[in-house]
Amino acid sequence: MPHPELGAFEEFVQHRLPALFRYACVLTGDRHDAEDVVQEALARTGAAWWRVRRKDDPEGYVRTAMARIAADRRRRAARERLTADPPDRAVEDGALGRITGDAGLTAALAGLPPRMRAVLALRYVDQLTDAEIAVVLGCAAGTVRSQAARALAKLRRAAAEEDTHG
Amino acid sequence: MDELEHAIAERLLAAAAEPPPGLGGRVLAEARSRRRWRRAVLAAAALGTAGVMAGALVVASGAASPDAVAPPPGPGERLISRVLPDGARLRALALGPDGSVLGMAVTRAGEPRPGVWLAGPAARTPRRVGDVPAGALPYLWTMAEGSGGHLWPERQTIRCLPAAGGPATALGRGWSGRERFHADGGVIVWDAGDTLAVAAGCAGPVRDIPAKGTLEAFSYPYAFVRAGAVMRKIDVATGRAEELRLPSGEQPSGGFAAGPGILAWADGDTLTVWAGTRRRVLHRLPRAAGHDVRLTAGRGRVVCSATAQDGDTGQALVYDVATGRRTDLPGEALAAGDRLLYRDGDLYRLS
Numbered sequence: 001m002p003h004p005e006l007g008a009f010e011e012f013v014q015h016r017l018p019a020l021f022r023y024a025c026v027l028t029g030d031r032h033d034a035e036d037v038v039q040e041a042l043a044r045t046g047a048a049w050w051r052v053r054r055k056d057d058p059e060g061y062v063r064t065a066m067a068r069i070a071a072d073r074r075r076r077a078a079r080e081r082l083t084a085d086p087p088d089r090a091v092e093d094g095a096l097g098r099i100t101g102d103a104g105l106t107a108a109l110a111g112l113p114p115r116m117r118a119v120l121a122l123r124y125v126d127q128l129t130d131a132e133i134a135v136v137l138g139c140a141a142g143t144v145r146s147q148a149a150r151a152l153a154k155l156r157r158a159a160a161e162e163d164t165h166g
Numbered sequence: 167m168d169e170l171e172h173a174i175a176e177r178l179l180a181a182a183a184e185p186p187p188g189l190g191g192r193v194l195a196e197a198r199s200r201r202r203w204r205r206a207v208l209a210a211a212a213l214g215t216a217g218v219m220a221g222a223l224v225v226a227s228g229a230a231s232p233d234a235v236a237p238p239p240g241p242g243e244r245l246i247s248r249v250l251p252d253g254a255r256l257r258a259l260a261l262g263p264d265g266s267v268l269g270m271a272v273t274r275a276g277e278p279r280p281g282v283w284l285a286g287p288a289a290r291t292p293r294r295v296g297d298v299p300a301g302a303l304p305y306l307w308t309m310a311e312g313s314g315g316h317l318w319p320e321r322q323t324i325r326c327l328p329a330a331g332g333p334a335t336a337l338g339r340g341w342s343g344r345e346r347f348h349a350d351g352g353v354i355v356w357d358a359g360d361t362l363a364v365a366a367g368c369a370g371p372v373r374d375i376p377a378k379g380t381l382e383a384f385s386y387p388y389a390f391v392r393a394g395a396v397m398r399k400i401d402v403a404t405g406r407a408e409e410l411r412l413p414s415g416e417q418p419s420g421g422f423a424a425g426p427g428i429l430a431w432a433d434g435d436t437l438t439v440w441a442g443t444r445r446r447v448l449h450r451l452p453r454a455a456g457h458d459v460r461l462t463a464g465r466g467r468v469v470c471s472a473t474a475q476d477g478d479t480g481q482a483l484v485y486d487v488a489t490g491r492r493t494d495l496p497g498e499a500l501a502a503g504d505r506l507l508y509r510d511g512d513l514y515r516l517s
Contacts, residue, residue, distance in 0.1 A: 010306045015191050021185035029181045038185070039193050046197025050304070051458060051478065052277070106177050115180075124175040156170060 004072040009049045011043060016059055023063060027121050029110050067136050071118035089129040108158030114149040119144055193406060238439050246285045246292065252277045256292050257473075259318075261346060261462070263350070263503025265516055267292070268318070270306050278476065282325075284320050285514075295327055305343060313350030315368040320341060324356060326368035329386060335368045338405040346421075351386025362389055364402045375405055382431075385425035385463070390424055397398050397429070399472070413488060414440075418439035420470065421449070425463030425501070431472050439468050441487045448492060452481035464501035471498040482508060 020042070024034035045052050045062050052061050109117065115137070122133045130148070134141040169282035227251045246267060248256040254271040261267055271279035276352040281305065282296035298306055302320045310317040312366060316327040323345055324338035340358030341347065347356035354365040362381060377400055377483075387403045393498040394415035410429070420432025437448040441510040451459070452472045460471045466487045473480035480498030484506065485491075497509030507516045 005420075009303075010194055013193055016179075017185055017190050017193070021189065022182035023179045023181050026178050029178075030187070031183055034183070035186065035189060039189065039196060042193040043196035046194065047200035105173055106180070109174065109177050120174055121178050124171055125178050153472055155174060159170060159173075164372070 002021055009046045011014050012058060013046075016062075020059075020062060020066070024066055025071070026125055027066060027118055028114070029117060033070075037066050040069050043126065046099075061112050066135050067118055067122060068138060069136050071115040072138075105155060108155050116147050119147045120151055123148060179274050200372065233250050242517055244288075244290065244515060245517045246290055248512045248514060250283065250292065252279075255356040255512065256283050256285075256514070258498075258500060259307075260311035260316075260349075260508060261500040261502040261505060261516075262287075262313070263464075263505060264313070265505050266311050266316070267507060267514060267516070268309045268311040268316050270298075270309075270318075277485045278306060282306075282316075283311075284316055284327075296325060310347050310349040310354070313355075314349045314354045314365070316374055317347060317354060319347075324353065324354075325481070327367075327436070328360045328368045329471075332368075337363075337365055337368065337372070339363065339372070348381075348384035348389075350384055353386065353402060355381065355389050357381035362400065362402070363389060366456060373399060375402065377407075377507065382422035383429065383463075385424035385426055385428070388483075390422060390429060392422070392499050399429075410440075413428045422458035422477055423461040423463040423468065425467070428463045428466075428468060430468045432459060432464055437461075437468070437470050437483070437485065438486060439485065446485075446487075446490065448483070448485060452483050453495065460498070460500075462499075464503045464506065465504050467501050467506065469501040471497045471500065471508070473498045484508075 017038070021034060021038050024038040025031060028034045041062050044065055045058070052058050079096055109120075113119070118137065119133060122128045122136060123130070128136065130141045130144045133144045137144070178487040217454075238306050238506060244265065246256075250256060250271050252271075254273055256267075256269045257272045258267045258269040262267070266287050267285040269285060269292070271281050271282050273279060280298050280300060282292050282298060283292040284295045285292040296318060298318070305319050305321050308319060311331055314326075315329050318325050319338075322338065322341060323336050325334045327334040337354060338347070339501065340361065340363060342359070343358045345357040347354065352367065352502070354367070356363050356382060358374065360376065360378050362377040363372055363374055365372045375389075377389070377391045377398065379391040379396075380390045381389060383390040383395070387401050389400045389402050391398045391400060392412070395412045397410040397412050398407045412434075416433075417422055418433035420434075420437075420471055422429065422431045424430075428439065428441050430437065432438075432451060435449055435451050436509040437451055439446045451470050454503060458473050460472070460473065464467045468485045468487065469482055470485070471482040473482060482495040482497065482499035484493040484495060484499060484501070486493075495508045497511075499506060501506035501507075505516060507514055
C-alpha cells in the first residue's frame with residue numbers, strides 16, 4: 001500500500017506538474033533549466049511533505065522554492081540559445097518591425113542573468129511588489145529594485161537597437 | 167506597466183511549455199530517495215542525542231516500559247508512556263487543563279500512523295479512541311483537548327468525542343481545515359470564515375459570532391481574532407469585544423497562544439508575552455531548520471516548543487510569567503491550565 005503522505009504528494013504532482021513546469025519555463029526561459037528547477041523544487045517538497053502539506057498553500061511553497069532555485073542557479077556557459085532569425089534586409093513594414101522587435105526582446109530576455117529574469121517574472125507575471133519579491137528571493141527590496149532597473153535598461157537598449165536596425 | 171513592460175510579460179509567458187514525458191516519475195523517485203535518506207539521518211541523530219541526554223536528564227530512549235528505565239516521577243508528576251501496542255510512539259498534540267493528553271501515533275522515524283490516542287487525567291498509558299481514514303492522515307496536524315470534548319480533524323471536518331463518553335460527532339461547519347480549533351471552558355471554537363463558531367460541547371448548539379479575521383488563540387472566555395495588526399479579544403459568552411493593537415500586521419511564524427490573562431506570539435527568534443499591562447520579549451527561541459514551532463500557554467506560563475518535522479526530536483522553552491524565569495527542555499512541551507507536559511525520551515512527564 002502506498003504511504004498515505006506520499007500518496008497525497010503523488011496526487012499533488014499529478015495535478016499540478018503541468019502548471020508548475022510552465023511556471024518554471026517562465027522563470028528560466030529554457031525547457032531544460034525548467035526541468036531541473038521543477039524537479040529540484042518538487043523533490044525538496046516531497047521530502048518534507050508532512051510539514052509542507054500542513055501549510056496554507058503547498059503550491060505557493062513550491063513556487064517560492066522554484067523562484068529561489070531559478071534565481072540562485074548559475075548561468076550555464078556555452079548554452080545554445082534559440083533566437084529568431086534576423087530579417088534578410090530592412091523593409092518599411094510596421095508589422096514586420098514589431099515582430100523583429102519582439103524577437104530581439106526575446107533574445108535579450110534569454111540573455112539576462114537568472115536572478116534578473118526571476119525578478120522580472122515575479123514582477124510582471126506574478127504581479128508581486130518589490131517587497132514581496134524580496135521575501136520570495138530572500139534578498140533586500142533595494143536589491144530587487146536595482147536588479148529590475150538593470151534588466152529593464154538592458155531590454156530597452158535591445159529594443160532600441162532592434163528599432164534602429166529593423 | 168508601460169509598453170515595454172507589457173511586452174516583457176508577454177515574452178516571459180510565451181516561454182511556457184508542457185512538461186516532458188517521464189518528468190513526474192523522476193520527481194517522485196527523487197522525493198522518495200530523499201525521504202529515505204532523511205529518515206536514516208534522523209534515526210542516527212536520535213540515537214546519538216539519546217546517549218548524550220542520558221547523562222544530563224536521564225532520557226530513556228527506546229524504552230518499552232517507563233518504570234523500567236526512567237527515573238521515578240517527581241512530586242506531583244505523572245509519567246505517561248509514549249510506547250503504543252504496535253511499537254509506534256505517541257505524539258501529543260493537545261493537553262487539557264485536567265491533564266488529559268490527546269495525540270497521534272507516529273513511527274520512530276516520525277511517520278504518522280492511523281488512530282487517535284488519549285491518555286486520560288490519571289492514565290499512564292494511552293488508549294486508542296478514534297480512527298482516521300488513511301486518506302485523511304495528512305490532515306491530522308492539530309488537536310484540541312478540554313472538558314468540551316476530545317477533538318481532531320478529519321479532512322475539513324472536526325471530529326468531537328464527548329469527554330463524558332458516547333460516539334464521536336462531526337463539527338466544523340465552515341472550517342477550512344487550515345486554522346487551529348480550540349476547546350476550553352466547556353466550549354469548542356473554530357474559525358468559520360467571517361464568523362466565529364462556538365459550540366457547547368460535541369452535541370450542543372452552535373452559535374455564530376461575526377468576526378472577520380483569523381482565529382489565532384482561545385482561552386475561555388476570550389477568543390483572539392486577528393485582522394492585520396488589530397487583534398480583537400472577543401468574549402464568546404457575551405459577544406463583547408475589545409481591540410488590541412499588535413506591533414505588526416504580519417503573521418508571526420510561530421503563531422499565537424492565549425492563557426488566563428496572557429496573550430503571546432512567537433516570530434522568528436522572538437517571543438512576545440502580554441500579561442496584563444506587562445509586555446515581555448524573549449530571544450533565543452528553541453528552533454532549528456526544519457522544525458515546527460508550537461506555542462501554548464497555561465496559567466502563568468508560556469511554552470514555545472519546536473519539533474522536528476520528520477523525526478523524534480524537539481526542544482522547548484518554558485517561560486514563567488510571574489518570575490520571568492526561563493527553562494529550556496530537551497523535548498517538545500505543551501502547557502494548559504496549571505499543567506505542563508514535556509517529552510522525556512519514550513515518556514511524557516506531566517506536572
